[in-house]
Amino acid sequence: MRIKCPLCGERDRREFYYQGAAIALNRPAPDAGDEAWNDYIHNRENPAGRTKDLWHHEAGCSAWLVVERNTVTHEIYGVELAEDVKRGSKNAD
Amino acid sequence: MRFSAWQVLKEGLTGNKGWTPHWRSPEPKAEYDIIIIGGGGHGLSTAYHLAAKYGGKRIAVLEKGYIGGGNVGRNTTIVRANYFLKGNSEFYSHSLKLWERMEKDLNYNAMHSQRGILNLFHSDGQRDAAARRGNMMINQGDDAILLDRQGVREIVPYLDYDNIRFPVYGALYHKRGGTARHDAVAWGYARGADQRGVDIIQNCEVTGIDIENGVVKGVQTSKGPIKAKKVGMVVAGRSSQVAAMAGMQVPIESTVLQAFVTEGLKPVLDNVVTFGMGHFYISQSDKGGLVFGGDIDMYASYAQRGNLPTTEHVVEAAMTLMPMIGKAKMLRSWGGIMDMSPDGSPVIDKTHVEGLYLNCGWNYGGFKAVPASGDCFAHLMAKDEPHPVAAKFRLDRFRTGQNILDEEGSGSQHNLH
Numbered sequence: 174m175r176i177k178c179p180l181c182g183e184r185d186r187r188e189f190y191y192q193g194a195a196i197a198l199n200r201p202a203p204d205a206g207d208e209a210w211n212d213y214i215h216n217r218e219n220p221a222g223r224t225k226d227l228w229h230h231e232a233g234c235s236a237w238l239v240v241e242r243n244t245v246t247h248e249i250y251g252v253e254l255a256e257d258v259k260r261g262s263k264n265a266d
Numbered sequence: 267m268r269f270s271a272w273q274v275l276k277e278g279l280t281g282n283k284g285w286t287p288h289w290r291s292p293e294p295k296a297e298y299d300i301i302i303i304g305g306g307g308h309g310l311s312t313a314y315h316l317a318a319k320y321g322g323k324r325i326a327v328l329e330k331g332y333i334g335g336g337n338v339g340r341n342t343t344i345v346r347a348n349y350f351l352k353g354n355s356e357f358y359s360h361s362l363k364l365w366e367r368m369e370k371d372l373n374y375n376a377m378h379s380q381r382g383i384l385n386l387f388h389s390d391g392q393r394d395a396a397a398r399r400g401n402m403m404i405n406q407g408d409d410a411i412l413l414d415r416q417g418v419r420e421i422v423p424y425l426d427y428d429n430i431r432f433p434v435y436g437a438l439y440h441k442r443g444g445t446a447r448h449d450a451v452a453w454g455y456a457r458g459a460d461q462r463g464v465d466i467i468q469n470c471e472v473t474g475i476d477i478e479n480g481v482v483k484g485v486q487t488s489k490g491p492i493k494a495k496k497v498g499m500v501v502a503g504r505s506s507q508v509a510a511m512a513g514m515q516v517p518i519e520s521t522v523l524q525a526f527v528t529e530g531l532k533p534v535l536d537n538v539v540t541f542g543m544g545h546f547y548i549s550q551s552d553k554g555g556l557v558f559g560g561d562i563d564m565y566a567s568y569a570q571r572g573n574l575p576t577t578e579h580v581v582e583a584a585m586t587l588m589p590m591i592g593k594a595k596m597l598r599s600w601g602g603i604m605d606m607s608p609d610g611s612p613v614i615d616k617t618h619v620e621g622l623y624l625n626c627g628w629n630y631g632g633f634k635a636v637p638a639s640g641d642c643f644a645h646l647m648a649k650d651e652p653h654p655v656a657a658k659f660r661l662d663r664f665r666t667g668q669n670i671l672d673e674e675g676s677g678s679q680h681n682l683h
Contacts, residue, residue, distance in 0.1 A: 174573055187575045191565040193519065193680045211665040214679060215517035215608050219506035221568040244520070245568045 289460035305329025307338035310455035311640020317462035330471035340602035346443035353658030361638030374454030383443035482621035503603025505626035524572035530554030544583030610683035611671030
């Protein structure tokens with residue numbers, strides 16, 4: 174699998190650290206309650222198909238990326254800087 | 267048909283014409299008392315234990331593919347009871363005891379081989395941790411021996427004992443651990459369940475779960491609707507999709523775990539050897555192939571195949587530990603979908619829907635749990651209370667933070683196990 178970093182270009186998957194679902198960009202308020210925090214930390218949609226997840230270009234530019242890809246075929250549809258996603262919309266799912 | 271040496275002899279002398287299918291292929295009935303979604307090892311074991319211990323119920327197992335096509339036919343067949351935490355250790359201890367009587371119970375040769383497992387360690391700190399784990403195993407009533415370097419050398423002389431980074435200091439030796447023929451475990455439970463009246467329905471995909479006023483009523487399938495009083499979900503890597511049919515989001519992330527086998531070789535490796543520092547473990551199948559594996563591919567995936575970086579890592583670990591393996595040719599590799607939970611331990615529990623039960627989160631360690639998982643899930647579904655040895659596998663432990671079963675001590679979030 175190769176991931177096209179918006180800053181560095183297409184790189185081998187080995188350069189990237191996988192964090193998990195892009196839900197990590199939607200941190201609940203501290204007082205949102207245990208159900209909201211449980212959903213945020215533990216419960217996952219975990220789709221078989223199109224998904225968005227968060228990768229860190231650890232061995233490259235160190236940017237956090239939102240990668241939209243297919244969990245069944247490993248096809249990658251698009252990569253955005255997490256900071257752009259966060260600024261553009263509050264909804265990263 | 268009851269299998270015996272006499273039967274083998276008789277069939278051998280009469281052209282092997284008397285063997286019959288090991289289970290029926292019935293069409294689904296309109297209604298059952300209990301439906302098990304998922305005909306993998308855990309689902310078949312659940313059906314068997316339900317029928318064997320809590321008789322008089324109409325039970326069906328619905329499998330979307332074929333028996334033995336999922337993780338129960340894709341694992342590296344290791345059976346052990348070397349867990350540390352209370353909550354895990356009594357469960358796996360129970361499972362190993364069930365393994366030891368499985369073949370007699372099922373009248374089926376599962377080729378369960380207690381050839382012993384060696385968990386290597388490579389530093390003083392790791393030796394202390396191994397001693398502590400061994401003491402916990404002994405306290406649980408299981409077996410553990412702390413071997414020094416010479417002790418390991420006498421059993422497996424061909425490891426690279428003087429590796430610069432990971433010199434072998436010794437091993438925790440678990441003699442009752444070993445391997446089993448994974449397909450035979452699925453087939454044996456399928457046959458045992460079928461003989462006790464369970465309908466095993468293959469090529470029957472569940473497409474919906476019928477719920478009315480918070481009570482389960484049955485399932486929708488590719489072979490039509492089927493009513494049921496109780497429904498158990500036991501679908502491993504597909505837990506998120508099936509749970510979603512009941513409006514649930516479960517704490518599971520599915521990833522791929524790869525395994526590998528070399529060409530068949532003469533007997534060279536009598537035990538199971540694990541090299542934790544390289545995320546590597548290896549044994550030799552009865553056919554002669556060296557069966558080995560490593561860590562998961564470390565990102566969410568439903569592809570039943572892996573990617574090259576993990577393959578490369580596993581092969582490097584193999585060469586580090588056991589340089590002679592470089593002479594063997596790798597024959598095949600494959601992948602299975604792991605239902606990874608945040609703390610690395612499973613869930614056997616009720617759900618918010620009455621009559622709907624959940625069994626998932628086995629991570630990369632489900633095979634050894636097949637007997638006890640089925641026994642405990644059957645107990646839960648029949649009696650509506652958890653089996654004592656599985657009482658801590660609660661779904662709400664993540665929300666409450668109580669009784670987190672983090673065996674590795676690495677945390678209770680996704681992507682840490």
